Amino acid sequence: MNVNRRTLVLGAAAVPLVSTIRFAGAQTAEFNYKYANNLPLTHPMNVRAQEAMDKIREETSGRVSIQIFPNNQLGADTDMLSQVRSGGVEFFTLSPLILSTLVAKASISGIGFAFPSYDEVWPAMDGDLGAFVRGEIEKSNLVVLDKIWDNGFRQITSSTGAIESAEDLKGFKIRVPVSPLWTSMFTAFESAPASINFAEVYSSLQTGIVDGQENPLAIISTAKLFEVQKFLSMTNHMWDGFWFLANKRAWEAMPEDVREIVAGHVNEAAVNERADVAELNATLRGELESNGMAINEPDTASFRQKLADAGFYGEWKGNYGEDAWAILEKAVGTKLG
Incomplete structure (x- = not known):
């Protein structure tokens, strides 16, 4: 997927349309879930998340319908963190540094000037450092998927x-x-x-x-x-990302084979979003100027x-x-x- 300004605008325009169509049939879904985040529709995370949710609905034959609520529609980050813990929303993406208000050691990946470049970020977050942080998150009764999404160097x-x-x-x-x-x-x-x-x-x-x-x-x-x-x-x-979090009760309510489908598509979308952000960063400096x-x-x-x-x-x-x-x-x- 080549990401540029036109792609993002078109992607953003498509999201509410698809979401509306999907939501109209949501009553037929066995698992009708919400995914909340704090980013605009035009951000690569929401474009790729929409792709993932469409694939999940298709592969589960409509059993799982996940509606996206972007741009703080369901509240500020700290509000949504409370909601995903209580089950008010089933899925939420959050910076590990903000997550540290609940999981103290989650912010370790954000230490100032720790990562020289992306060459160090992805081996770390897909390797031992990411595994350590996910283990800490799971102690707080949340489910966290394997692949962290990219926010970027700040x-x-x-x-x-x-x-x-x-x-x-x-x-x-x-x-x-x-x-x-x-x-x-x-x-x-x-x-x-x-x-x-x-x-x-x-x-x-x-x-x-x-x-x-x-x-x-x-x-x-x-x-x-x-x-x-x-x-x-x-x-x-500092480098920053987004962990894809799930309410544990809602996650475990889905059969194991369905959970594998959801996790597979969400993790695939995360990796694709990383590439999108990298491509976007190559052009953004000129656009901001x-x-x-x-x-x-x-x-x-x-x-x-x-x-x-x-x-x-x-x-x-x-x-x-x-x-x-x-x-x-x-x-x-x-x-x-």
Whole structure:
């Protein structure tokens, strides 16, 4: 699938139509489930998720109907996490860093500047590091599928000026997701982090509650943050993904052969979405520049040093424990801190 702006727009247009058709016959489904997420319809995750849900319905002969609720339609991230735990929604995709409000060690993949590139990310998340995190998630009575979806390397945007070094983050009012790791990292930078759910990011930037935020390029584009942010600094300060979570009771209500069909198509979609995001990232920088953003590439050495000097790495090594930290360092191929 070649992903470009036209593909995404067409994909977005197709989603509500297909969903409406499917929902109209939902009463005939044996398992009529909801999948919620926080991303716009145009994001590759929703395009690929729709493909997966259509394939699941077809291969199960209509027994499983999963309707997608994108773009925080069912609430903010923290609300939807509560809903997937209670069964209010059956499926939900969430960043491991936000999931850490429930599963403390889930955020280990988001340590600042841990991953140099995608060459280290996928072997780690499909290997020992991902297996470790999934084991931690399962202890919280949630089901997590094997393949993590890509969100991307995160970049900092600002309305006040380019971020060229760690010094520019001092006193900077920045929106961060509701996660202890994000707050800790930007506190180490001596910023002024504000924990705000994604549903409120655009308005928070527009009204000046915060001066900036940080997100991968695909989200900066699809959420049109370029309308309220002038500067984009390519800091690559952390990699982030989305675990596909399921309510345990709803998951186990499906027969084993049906669960295998659902898991197979969702995991396949996750791998395809990774490729889509990579292809999209290759073009997004130019598109964001054409939408008025001034883009710079800071030297990250000062950022890494600031975190080390502030004790950030030592603190989180203590939080996760020696064994978990060793798995992380093995995965990224370097000593952190």
